[in-house]
Amino acid sequence: MMEKIESIKECGGNLNRYVHNSIFCKTKMTFSVYLPPKAQVEKVPALYWLSGLTCTDDNARIKAGAQRYASELGIALIFPDTSPRGDYVPDFKERYDLGQGAGFYVNATQSPWAENYQMYSYITEELPKLIEDNLPILINKKSISGHSMGGHGALICALKNPKMFASVSAFAPICNPTNSPWGKSCFKTYLGEDESKWLQYDATWLIKNGCKVHNILIDQGLSDEFYEKEQLLPENFREACHEKNQSLNLRFQEGYDHSYHFISSFIGEHLSYHAKYLKK
């Protein structure tokens, strides 16, 4: 069961916000959905958007500027939260890159995180079923994209479920978290000391170990401070794709940073990319 708590008209469609009690995350979860005008008369395909560190469902819907393209293309946008939340959900308030707002789209195995931090199953199982059962969204017509931690999330969700998603793209994704400071710290906390357990959530490792999708689109700004700090490591991902003949369109964008201003500059191209596959 999900409850609609907000509905705002935008670009002829509706930007709705819902809450529901998550079975996997064992807490109340919030998400937003943009339904394009076409959804008033028939079921439409959906693009899942996974946001980055510190974000909720709200950031991308305000800042990315995706709704106008989704409206024109007749695609729904799904904006999940980035972690379980609530007073009884474990957190690490001193750090923005761990705990609430930083679920990293993995299923945690370590105490006390494992109880609620089951974002991988939430995104790939629970949320799509909830949405397809309750909203005018086509089953088996979904794509996935995201930014930074959410770009990592989009890549691993697609690579681990190649039949579930028609297409995948990412903005400045954490491509190789088992080699990045953010990824190492979070994976150790959520998944434990045994690094072999981390690999199933590392896009570069997944490619190296045989996961494959038909194509991947990635945009990476060259003035992105986190790229410079080697948090994102797209070259490692590119190398793995090259080794394994994985089709990849990795575009380095001169002068762009890590912000939503970068995303808004290219979101239209990403929407068009996904539309091509979603409308097949």
Next chain:
Amino acid sequence: MMEKIESIKECGGNLNRYVHNSIFCKTKMTFSVYLPPKAQVEKVPALYWLSGLTCTDDNARIKAGAQRYASELGIALIFPDTSPRGDYVPDFKERYDLGQGAGFYVNATQSPWAENYQMYSYITEELPKLIEDNLPILINKKSISGHSMGGHGALICALKNPKMFASVSAFAPICNPTNSPWGKSCFKTYLGEDESKWLQYDATWLIKNGCKVHNILIDQGLSDEFYEKEQLLPENFREACHEKNQSLNLRFQEGYDHSYHFISSFIGEHLSYHAKYLKK
């Protein structure tokens, strides 16, 4: 003198933020400018965007989605702050609709506000001169728009300076502040008890008293809570325009609220409208 404190690449152009010591506001003022790609090779026209209550220069540049249109059309966007700010600038912290963030684009005459709250002169004199002296912006090629309190600001600035602005538009503007709760309260505080002194900043009164521009575009959502609370009063403005043969395209938009989701739905049409006049 102005100092650039930030520059973010967006849609091929640059979103810059500046600070300067304002002569009129007697404090350090912040503003943002989006320079489209075309500004790298020649001077471009500019659209001034005046934001609403509680906003800074940041809200519209993040939420309105105007940059992609400005990039295509070769128009700069100017995002001023909505009031003077600073520890020594008078404020009314208990209220969002008075003091810092709520300058109402008037020149205050009452103590202690008069010292800093000179937003009308700041917007129509100081800021354009500063910008045209320091940036690749064409002189005498500017238009103005805004939202809510900023829509009021756009209307009065254009009506009082018909030769300065090539065109004017507004989203959900406070059209008749001397008859709205927000306007009455602020005008009394900033301009004193004598209501006759308020009229020069009331768009409806300005039209009734002979101010005229070639055309005005206004969008007003019909599910806007502040429209419902009679803060905006577009009908009064329409009636004054009708009486005085002022050309007005007032569009009531079914289902839209007062938020930036409403603005983002129609900002492209407003940019196209202004481009028509700016490129003459």
